[in-house]
Amino acid sequence: MEYGLIGEHLGHSFSKQIHSGLGNDRYILREVPRDRVDEFFETREFSGINVTIPYKKTALAACDEVSDLAKRAQAVNCVVNRGGRLYGENTDCAGILATLEHAGIDVRDKTVLVLGRGGAATAVQAVIESLGGRPVTVYRKQAEGCVLPEQAARMYPDAAVVINATPAGMHPDVESQALDLSGFDQLEFVFDLVYNPLKTRLLLQAGSLGIPHDNGLRMLVTQAVRAHEIFFDVQVPDAITEQVLADLVRQRRNIVLIGMSSCGKSTLGKRLAQTLGLSFTDLDAEIEAAAGLSIPEIFRQEQEAGFRRRETEAARQAGLDTGQVIACGGGIIERPENLDLLHRNGIILWLKRDPALMVHEDADRPMLKQGFDSLYGRRAPVYASWADLTVTNDGSLQEGLEAVCRALGLQVDGPASSG
Ligand SMILES: Nc1ncnc2c1ncn2[C@@H]1O[C@H](COP(=O)(O)OP(=O)(O)O)[C@@H](O)[C@H]1O
Ligand SMILES: O=C(O)C1=C[C@@H](OP(=O)(O)O)[C@@H](O)[C@H](O)C1
Ligand SMILES: [Mg+2]
Known part of the structure; x- marks a missing residue:
């Protein structure tokens, strides 16, 4: 092995993809069983590696020389072999630092609550101390030097x-x-090292309280960039780091379309997914498949309440997956809990169409029996309050598609034509 990541279980790792994005196609993932890790470090048959759970302490002990920050973090996640000598670094610390810097946060003389007391928490603590902040460990059980969450x-x-x-x-x-x-x-x-989902409940709460927040993706990419720099003794331009991060976000983030019945969510959503190379999920189709009934049939047999229960379940399922365009039904905003379910991995876009262009009666859309105007009058402010982005879709499908791509900051001159 020349370059790569070692750990016990690596199924979910994005590291190969990130290093490939940095130009290292020789980077591989290698699962090493616990009884083979000492031998791995003894033979030293690698040029540069990253190390993940549960071997960061083993790596620390195996190195001939380690950085101060790695010593403080009591963990090495990056080892480079320089002519047989092993040099260890903790690039997770650089990732933590980069996230705080990007948010413009200065922790000097400030209290920083660090949740947890495992390896990642030790690295966070080391970084906060190195910046002159006051870390406080919050831990769910009574333990020395720790504060319980409910007392914090x-x-x-x-x-x-x-x-x-x-x-x-x-x-x-x-x-x-x-x-x-x-x-x-x-x-x-508020910083959450977790990035799957992109927004944990902690981050969703931070968002609803108006507190700036970020997940662990920037840290993940930055630690890889620092490792790459150490492996090859180069400096990666910031623009490349941002590009790799943006690609990762684009690939994982769901684009969630909301808006009034017949504004174009299903039609435009399908085309958007094709254009962006994402998968497409229509919640109404999921609901119909799960029920084995058409939507009008569900409304007849289970009334609106039954449909809404099914809709929340479909939103929960779809919201856990990543890399999709999700077309919601017009009534997704009827239940406030659906917002967090879809926000976990998604950005919410209100597709806003002129009422004169929308369908006011349709046997396949039972809610319209309540009257289009009163329904839309009640719903429009809720769509607005849920939306991260709003796009007007008063023209052709192609125009709408381009407007959506522009709003998402994506290139519009792709294969978004035909039909
Ligand atoms: N710009 C546009 N975007 C999406 N659909 C459009 C557009 N212009 C006309 N349409 C038509 O409007 C209808 C939208 O219905 P649909 O996609 O089912 O909406 P929704 O899922 O929001 O209820 C389709 O018949 C589609 O062909
Ligand atoms: O407005 C609504 O409450 C509904 C809209 C429909 O989806 P579309 O918005 O795709 O028509 C479908 O979910 C169901 O008939 C209920
Ligand atoms: Mg639809």
Whole structure:
């Protein structure tokens, strides 16, 4: 092995893709069983490696020389072999630093609540200390030097930053949250090392409280960039880092279309997915498939309440997946809980069409029996409040598609033609 990542289980790793984006196609993933890791480091048959769970301490011990930050973090996640000598670094620390810097956060003399006390938390702590901040460990069980989550707000009302370094909220444990943010009023930034989902419950709460926040993707990309720089003794331009990060976000993020019945979500959504190379999920089609019934049939047999229950379940399922365009039904905003389910991995876009251009009666759209105008009058402000982006779709399908791509900051001159 020349370059790559070692760890016990690497199924979900994005590292190969990120290093490939940096121009290293020789980077591979190698799962090493626990009883083989000592031998791996003894033989030293590699040029440069990243190390992940559970071998970061083993790597620290195996190196001939390690950086100060790696010593403080008590972990090495990057090892380079220089003529048989192993040099160890902790590039996770660079990733943590980069996330704080990008957010414009200065932690000097400020209280930083670090959630968790595992390896990632130790790295966070080392970084905060190196910046002159005051890290406080919040841990779910009573332990020496730690604060319980339910006591944190009372004991540290001055907390300026919260950093989650626990797996709480990580897929599939998406309902977990290591700290409730509602008791704090001086928070400047919330950082969650988790990036699957892109927004954990912690980050969704930060968003709803208007607190700036970020997930672990920038850290993930930055640690890889630093490793690449160490492997090849080069400097990667910031623009490349941003490009790799943006590509990753584009690939994973769901684009969620909301808006009034017949504004074009299903039609435009399908084409958008084709154009962007994403998969397409129409919640109405998912609901019909799960029920084995058409939508008018569901309304007849189970009334609107039954349909809404099914709709929330479909939103929950789709919201956990990534890399899709999701077309919602017009009534997705009827249940407030659907917002977080779709926001987990998605950006929400209101496709806004002139009422004169929309369908006012349709046997396949039972809600329209309530009257288009009153339905739209009630819903329009809710669409507006849910939307991260709003796009007017009053022209042709092609024009709408281009407007959506522009709003998403994506190139519009792709294969978005024909039909
Ligand atoms: N700019 C446009 N975007 C999307 N659909 C359009 C557009 N112009 C006309 N249409 C037509 O309008 C209808 C939109 O229906 P649909 O995609 O089912 O909407 P929704 O899923 O929002 O209810 C389709 O018949 C489609 O062909
Ligand atoms: O407006 C609504 O409440 C509904 C809209 C429909 O989807 P479209 O928006 O695709 O018509 C479908 O989910 C169901 O008939 C209920
Ligand atoms: Mg539809």
